[in-house]
Amino acid sequence: MFLSPMLLTKRETPFSDSRYLFEPKIDGHRLILSIQDGSVRLYTRHRTEVTKQYPELHDAPIADTTDVVLDGEVAYVDPETGAIDFETMMERFHLRKAEKIQRAMNLKPVHFFAFDILRYCGEDLRGKPLTNRKEILNGVLGSNEHFSAVLSVPGDGESLFQVVVDRDLEGIVAKRMDSVYVGKRDERWIKVINYTYADVVISGYRKGDFGWLAQFNGRPAGIIELAVPAIHKQAFYGVARGIKVAEDKNFVYLDPRIKARVRFRNWTRNGMLRTPEFVDFVV
Template sequence: MFIFPMLLETAAAPFSDSRYIYEPKIDGHRLIYVQTGGKVCLYTRHNNECTRQYPEIADALFPHDITLDGEIACVDPQTGAINFESVMSRFQAKRADKVRRLTDELPVTYVIFDILRYKGEDLRNRPLMERKEILAGLTMPDAHFGVTPYIEGAGEALFAQMQARAMEGIVAKRKDSVYETGRRSAQWQKIINWTYADVYLSGYKKAEFGWLASVPTDNGRMRPAGIIEFGVSPTHKQAFFGVSKALITGEDRDFVYVEPRIRARVKIRNWTRAGMLRSPVFTEFIV
């Protein structure tokens, strides 16, 4: 049976506290693994079944019924780094022949950080460190399964390591936290290792809010780089639309285009392989 996962709040900055453990944040997607009566079902955090996308995970069995929480990760074969886009390629594959091909080309690992049920017992009300102890005692079915490492107390030191390795960030968890199903909790906090980028605003959506972002190319032209939808206050919106009225160059069904004269700084998870901003959040205008 699917369990809606416990969600994280966002901490403003890395911190160190002996009441917490700290884990590296894996740049993949959340996966709930449910094994019942020798059958495995895999689910995203939103209760979308994705069992057929990951046969190397779904075909592996533990000796007993079990429900696990973790992340699906994919390592780039060229760089050895965890690559979110490769995970999305796996997740979006639906045809059996494509799934088989990608299973060989882009194998995934299920990185487990919590155990919710085991041998018929619901473990969610046990303290986190008890659940971690049970998880540490399991024998993994094969090399496609792993357990998230953690350290106690030293959050700032771990975050510095994640920055040095250009990894996504860290997760801080209270040692005594129970598993709060389906809600965001301050007992678990994420600290993202943001990257910053300067862009030009080249248009906006006609319907819901969104600024078009562009960046200059080597030949001096502009190319699209994504859409900024988050982090923009009412004051920033008012300032942009006050100036952009005089810069409009055209429009289509969905967008109004403006001369790329207004500059902005955004924080992003990273640049995609296609040169697009991943999860851009506005931080300020650049004068």
């Protein structure tokens, strides 16, 4: 059974508020775990079924498996460092062949971090306040090497965010304690991202869909597509016309004079910016 997930709104700065529970934001992908009469089905937030991708999640430590739906995040945790590795998680997600999935399960097992329970024993729990659902979740879900409940901290989001920064985690999520569960984006659930910042050089731009080519320390670092205001685009193209050096079918290349500050989730293994967002030009 798939139930549409409740989605987050965004806030730029951490905050504290006695009306909220605060949780670390797990850097994996959203997963709806459904068990009907002992049969497990796993779905992404977009209703893509991924049951076959994660066989280690087929035996959830739940007190009663007749009718359960959990919401959470699936992630890969490096056993040596304890760090959450998003790229390894995505490698697991994209596997399709059974033998490769089995090998990956043994070598790089995933973990399901449950943060909500939507159904249990035939009862729809989405109309209950978050605090009640958390109490039920913690009462029926056990923990083992593949399953655990997400830690929640009442009231003090700023202290939790500082822990997230110190440990280089993705961010925090703030949830109103009295929030019911709705299958859409809702202002009662808020994310605050722990961004990394860097100054890059714009070495060109894409001819079709919008995108600026970014360089860092003289090497390609990705494409800036997000959060560029119209006035900054206009200023960029006004300057770019005078510093064009070459072009091909897809890109126009520039003398790398224009500098920009970007924020992004993290550096990838091959030195690329993950999901870069434009902040401002560097003068």
